[in-house]
Amino acid sequence: MNKKGRGTIEEDPFGVSEADDAFFKAWNAMDVALEADFLRVGPYVVMHEWERPLMQKCAELMSVHNSDLLEIGFGMGISATSFQEAGPRKHTIIEPHPEIYKTAIYWADSFSTDIRIIKGTWQDCVEDLGTFDAVYFDPCHAPSRQELDRVIFIRYAARRLLRDKGRLALWFRNKYLPYPFQQVLLEHFSTVFLTQVDCGPPPVRLQQRGYRDKVVIPVAIK
Numbered sequence: 001m002n003k004k005g006r007g008t009i010e011e012d013p014f015g016v017s018e019a020d021d022a023f024f025k026a027w028n029a030m031d032v033a034l035e036a037d038f039l040r041v042g043p044y045v046v047m048h049e050w051e052r053p054l055m056q057k058c059a060e061l062m063s064v065h066n067s068d069l070l071e072i073g074f075g076m077g078i079s080a081t082s083f084q085e086a087g088p089r090k091h092t093i094i095e096p097h098p099e100i101y102k103t104a105i106y107w108a109d110s111f112s113t114d115i116r117i118i119k120g121t122w123q124d125c126v127e128d129l130g131t132f133d134a135v136y137f138d139p140c141h142a143p144s145r146q147e148l149d150r151v152i153f154i155r156y157a158a159r160r161l162l163r164d165k166g167r168l169a170l171w172f173r174n175k176y177l178p179y180p181f182q183q184v185l186l187e188h189f190s191t192v193f194l195t196q197v198d199c200g201p202p203p204v205r206l207q208q209r210g211y212r213d214k215v216v217i218p219v220a221i222k
């Protein structure tokens, strides 16, 4: 049972448990620093300039022109800026960290499009958002829920968030799509296409965490 007592969407416990809630509280209290080429939250490097080609390719693949777009996680705003360049009709962004949220509000001011920034986690607000033509999922996860949250989100997006022919893209650091995700995407979407982006050799700190030069982007069509 999650902290809001909602329990499940179908059989999925997508609300944050008390342990995860503690993680997000700690997360939101960590200091944020935008270094020369990466964004650090507490001890974590959450986004790196190195990923820019990946974000740009993702925006290109999602073809969000005139679409209603939902984006989970603002980070350095690299994907958000690439999506804006494509001209969405409406762009909703969910971001829980208070400092990053402020940056996102400031960022949104420089565009004349309809942009809505929501402060919170996707687990907290996803039920109240309505439906979209395109969704990009790139948050951070509580350590115990890396895989689980993605699976839960995929199912939820297919059932409740996306309109007919809506597109879902997710961030992976892998070179190939891990098999369990291929399975869950194909179970819930009519088509899944995979694109591999060559970002060049990753910075050492990312290599140490298992990043490689090539990264897969799955885009699933409802």
Ligand SMILES: C[S@@+](CC[C@H](N)C(=O)[O-])C[C@H]1O[C@@H](n2cnc3c(N)ncnc32)[C@H](O)[C@@H]1O
Binding pocket: 046, 047, 055, 072, 073, 074, 075, 076, 077, 078, 079, 080, 094, 095, 096, 097, 100, 120, 121, 122, 123, 138, 139, 140, 141
């Ligand atoms: C990897 S960054 C996103 C990078 C972004 N795509 C870019 O191009 O810069 C992840 C972001 O998701 C936010 N986040 C973490 N947990 C989240 C959650 N449960 N729901 C929504 N956003 C979350 C983090 O605070 C962080 O800003």
